[in-house]
Amino acid sequence: MEEAIQSGLEITDLSCSRDDRTLFSGLSFTVHPGQVLLLEGSNGSGKTTVLRTLCGFREADAGEIRWAGQSIKESSFFADMAYVGHADGIKKELTVLENLRFGLALSRPGHYSIEQALKKVQLAGYDDNLVQTLSAGQKRRLSLARLLIIHSILWILDEPFTSLDKQGIELIETLIDAHVNQGGMVILTSHHDLSLPYTRLQRIHLNSCH
């Protein structure tokens, strides 16, 4: 794990196409500990595809993804990362607490306990509420609370700010900032501009990668 913290994620010459249309090609970047990578681009430019390729959900046509100097299949990558996508992976028939406990059971425990995490995303007191009674923004915050309770160095977030209000967005930015300050890494797509210091923030504009 120490090694992972030193070298981070390295992408070289990644390319992907869908139905004969090249989404992106020759995409290369590196994310070091303490850095945030913001993927930008218009709709349909392949932002989500990049993230899903990183998660191993789809194979890249070419290119290499390395974690801590090793290819991701051989390294501890999947034990070190956490992903929150468009579908937030939360069961609406279960309570907040049951959802988080299940998330924890699939992974290793992280920095925060469930109570601390709920407090951090301002859902304290909602423990026994069924998720279907929560608002869209609260569901989003719950899916992000999962990141806090499981062990993860790299967060991969697909549009984490959708359906969040102003305070919600600030809240998630604080969480991202805190995670990065502890040596974590974040890769995200967003149409919302991040208010993070430039030294920490890398931007990649996907339309320019063709």
Place this chain on the structure above:
Amino acid sequence: MSLTQAVWAIIRRDLLLAFRRRAEMANPLLFFVMVVTLFPLAVGAQANLLQAMAPGVIWVSALLAALLSLDGLFRSDFEDGSLEQLLLSPHPLSVLILGKIFSHWLVTGLPLLLVAPLLALFLGLPEKAMPTLWLTLILATPMLSLIGAIGVALTVGLRRGGMILSLLVLPLYIPVLIFASSAVDRATSGLPVTAQINILMAMLLLALVLTPLPTAAALKMSVN
């Protein structure tokens, strides 16, 4: 957390979900009971005919009820993103899936097991065939869930996978149907059934070992 804890968590969660959606979960069981009760109404009060048909009727209905319940195995997980999270878990997916299949069996196979003897009595199946009917159900209903899981995993990404699912899975169910109903049939006439039971047992063990891996691979393809 350890793998066993993860599998337990999956079983517990799926059982809890089934309990909270109990109306939906009762569907296959109701279907089973309805189909079996419709037969005497359609065939008429011919006790001998019904008795002769009983093993077949019960087994065909059980098979169709299992098929009806299959789609729920991965559908909701696929739609709400839980499946993606399952794939990202550091634990081996095929073992986690075995937990899902087990709870699916507890919710859909076990109730069939409990109602089937009642329905068999209702059709006039002789009492001496009851233990065999039970045994075949115990051995074969888990197999229906295990084999079905491959089919569901392959079709879960399709918008209308229902038809393809039946076409994929039914042929694979046929050996189970043949051996199970022939065992019950032979038991009715007092013949030995060891051969059929042994084959069903072997098939169950094979299914336990061989189905989780292709299911996991198919799920990975479907999530893509």
